[in-house]
């Protein structure tokens with residue numbers, strides 16, 4: 001299986017590579033259009049500030065490439081947010097895959113949410129063999145409210161979309177590569193799609 005990990009200098013690439021290795025797979029970290037287009041699965045990780053990340057995507061033309069992909073694509077954390085229409089972070093326009101906008105938690109809660117929280121209302125093959133209310137690891141200040149494309153919910157200040165799906169595009173706000181055996185199961189489910 002050819003697995004491409006999109007390289008735009010804004011992803012937690014190494015932890016994703018290690019997670020794939022633990023599952024017996026080798027990922028290719030690349031920003032080469034042909035390698036990404038020809039991959040069986042594409043991972044789109046992201047950490048850091050949305051505005052600078054989108055700028056780096058655009059420098060490599062990946063903002064044009066990603067929406068054209070037909071194979072399963074998994075956006076992780078900031079990757080999921082950049083697949084939305086926008087994020088309040090840096091007032092950044094996203095790739096518009098998900099019909100949703102990321103907004104900031106209020107200061108009524110500790111921001112960023114950093115730690116473990118549960119996912120529930122699971123509604124996708126991505127969560128095969130995952131029970132409701134398993135814990136996943138999250139680090140984020142912006143979130144996607146509940147929407148028609150939600151396939152998992154988490155509650156922090158309010159209920160929000162901790163995962164999204166539209167056609168071949170999936171997004172998870174949590175870090176499956178850092179979420180233990182259940183996170184590994186989700187990555188394994190994605191690779192089996």
Ligand SMILES: NC(=O)CC[C@H](N)C(=O)O
Pocket residue numbers: 046047048049050077078089112139140141142143
């Ligand atoms: N870990 C991250 O980079 C989080 C993504 C985004 N900057 C947020 O705060 O929501």
